[in-house]
Amino acid sequence: MKLAQTYLADFAALLFPQLCPACGESLMAGEYVICTDCRFTLPFTNFHLQPDNIVARQFWGKVNLEAAYALYYFAKGGKVQNLMHHFKYNGMQQIGVLLGNIAGAQLAKNEVFKTVDVIIPVPLHKKRLKQRGYNQSTCFAEGLAQKLNAIVDESSLIRAKATETQTHKSRFSRFENMQEVFAVINPEKLINKHVLLVDDVVTTGSTLEACAVQLLRIEGLKLSIATIAYAE
Numbered sequence: 268m269k270l271a272q273t274y275l276a277d278f279a280a281l282l283f284p285q286l287c288p289a290c291g292e293s294l295m296a297g298e299y300v301i302c303t304d305c306r307f308t309l310p311f312t313n314f315h316l317q318p319d320n321i322v323a324r325q326f327w328g329k330v331n332l333e334a335a336y337a338l339y340y341f342a343k344g345g346k347v348q349n350l351m352h353h354f355k356y357n358g359m360q361q362i363g364v365l366l367g368n369i370a371g372a373q374l375a376k377n378e379v380f381k382t383v384d385v386i387i388p389v390p391l392h393k394k395r396l397k398q399r400g401y402n403q404s405t406c407f408a409e410g411l412a413q414k415l416n417a418i419v420d421e422s423s424l425i426r427a428k429a430t431e432t433q434t435h436k437s438r439f440s441r442f443e444n445m446q447e448v449f450a451v452i453n454p455e456k457l458i459n460k461h462v463l464l465v466d467d468v469v470t471t472g473s474t475l476e477a478c479a480v481q482l483l484r485i486e487g488l489k490l491s492i493a494t495i496a497y498a499e
Contacts, residue, residue: 301350388404388466
């Protein structure tokens with residue numbers, strides 16, 4: 268019976284091959300979501316080994332962070348952009364969970380990130396959430412939580428109003444666009460907690476900064492940041 272199932276699976280793979288969302292090549296038997304070659308050759312930042320990395324420096328003098336991190340470098344037209352496109356727009360939520368696992372395995376070796384209690388994804392506005400069907404940052408958070416033994420909290424930080432796309436805005440325009448967008452609900456739940464705030468991609472950091480400003484108003488809260496990718 269098992270042999271027949273194996274043949275059937277192999278036949279189905281020939282007719283409907285699963286493709287790696289990073290490089291577009293067919294996945295081989297035993298490969299899951301991302302091919303083995305991409306898993307090892309995607310552009311890791313190794314920011315978990317660099318306390319003063321580029322992402323951390325973006326927030327110096329703006330918000331007080333324990334640490335900041337991104338898993339990959341993002342380049343236009345590159346494999347990481349391909350991954351993010353399939354993740355955000357083609358419904359491949361499993362990409363986010365897998366990348367969260369990969370990032371979490373790195374962060375579990377870092378003394379700062381090992382103390383994280385709560386992981387909070389940057390929230391989508393309810394209209395955007397309804398359109399997409401899921402929050403990509405939550406998928407990433409769930410993968411991280413599995414490796415960091417932390418809980419995912421989607422209820423404490425909310426997006427109070429929708430914003431225009433940030434893609435073609437300057438840093439100052441992005442910052443203005445994000446003012447008073449986010450709010451904290453039931454802040455007493457986060458008193459004296461180490462919170463890891465997560466998003467998919469960080470560019471200027473305006474969205475994360477706006478979230479951080481709200482969270483850091485909570486008594487005794489320590490804040491760190493993690494994203495899937497860093498785009499210059």
